[in-house]
Amino acid sequence: MTTPVLSESQTLLCAASLLIAPLACAGLALINSGLGRARSAAHTMTAAMCAIAVAACVYVVCGRSWQGFAGEAARTLTIGGKSWNWIGAVPPFLSGISFDGSPALLAAWMGMIAVGLASLIPLGTGSERWRLASICTSTAVLAGWTFPLFAHWAWGGGWLAQLGVNYGLGAGFVDVGGSGTIHVVGGLTALTTAWLLGSRRGKFGFDGMPAAIPGHNGVYILFGSLLALVGWTGLNAAGALLFAGVLPGRLALIAINTLLGAASGALGAAAMTRVRFGKPDSSLTANGWLGGLVAVSATCAFLPPAAAILIGLAAGALVALCVELFELHLDIDDPGGSISAHAVGGIWGLLAGGALGRFPGGNSGQVLAQVVGVATLLGFVLPMTYGLNWLIDRFQGHRVAPDAERQGMDLAELGAGAYPEFVTHTDDFMQR
């Protein structure tokens, strides 16, 4: 596979898109903080900052060398007469890259932002009970191994990207904006975190019914969602230029589809909660907005706008239903709704995008290529990330002590609260 070449205008547009992409991380951090309780708000934001810091450093140290870029050195296996490119083999610390605006350099920059975003997804799920030290270790594993491995397969010219060339499956696995690479990988890590941590104290009563623990700041949640849209548009545009080779003329379509996905996702979730609960729920509407963004990201460069609306609407409704299903029937305590918005929304987007997209080389076999990608996420990434996080839990311990959980994460882990001038009452935290 040859290294893609970007024109000067493509390079400038890609760099401009990447400049705004970190706003997606800022938005997600605000959403996670708003969906938690006030006594853990500072901890949630500090954890977000630490996770982004650890992810960026570990990615540069070793993650980027596993991920690589199309056309760079990689390890391959020959199976059935076909070459299976399974892991990158470029030098660590970004050595070997020329710092002249080359596509490989831009891809490394995008990888740093993408892995930071992926590392924030489990934080929403583990909110209010996950130790800061364990968050950093889990993020290091995600940024140093899990994310780069799948990113190499999908973005770095790996075997998933070559399904079209090797086996005639459309354009190969298409994941322009990272629905699978960022969001499903992060969402499945969030799922394993929820399983290993267990629920927050007081979440489930002795009768098994979940108690409502509302987030402490709806404005953070909704503003974070709006901020995420800006960053997401940049991330999708940069991904399309780098990994799908689209021309600058397509960027308007990418921005339109990204906005349509978010908008229809929010409407789908608002309508679903209006039907089920009598009133639209603001935090689930925000989760629907995110779910729509996640879902359209996979094929945003190749979707007709009508398809983007359809995918977003279904994603929003699906996210609202899954949040309820996970909490009521599967005992999964996910305060941020991360598993529903990112894992479920991402899987839906990968499959629906493959069916409804209009791809350059034709659509024949595209759905099968997307199914193979989703099967890899469920059959390989999920068991691997569960095993790695289980090991971290055995050796380091994920969960804070019960007393610290009662006290609140801000005081227990940081020694100071986010809102020191406010008097808070903690009767919502009585043991049932």
Place this chain on the structure above:
Amino acid sequence: MATPSPRFNPIRPAGFLLLFTGWVLVLSALVLLPNPSARAGFTAAGVGVELLGLVLVVRSHIAPKPERH
């Protein structure tokens, strides 16, 4: 200190094994079956095995009612 967890549930590793086995079936379909319809059918079977594994893993994490926090 590790998070206190419910007693060992043998269904859990079995579920993860099925997840991985389903993925191997999907890969085998790609390598071994050139016929598109046979490949699609075999892939669907692999995904079915994965879903079965996912159901087992999810069910193994649902605690009996008295053990809930």
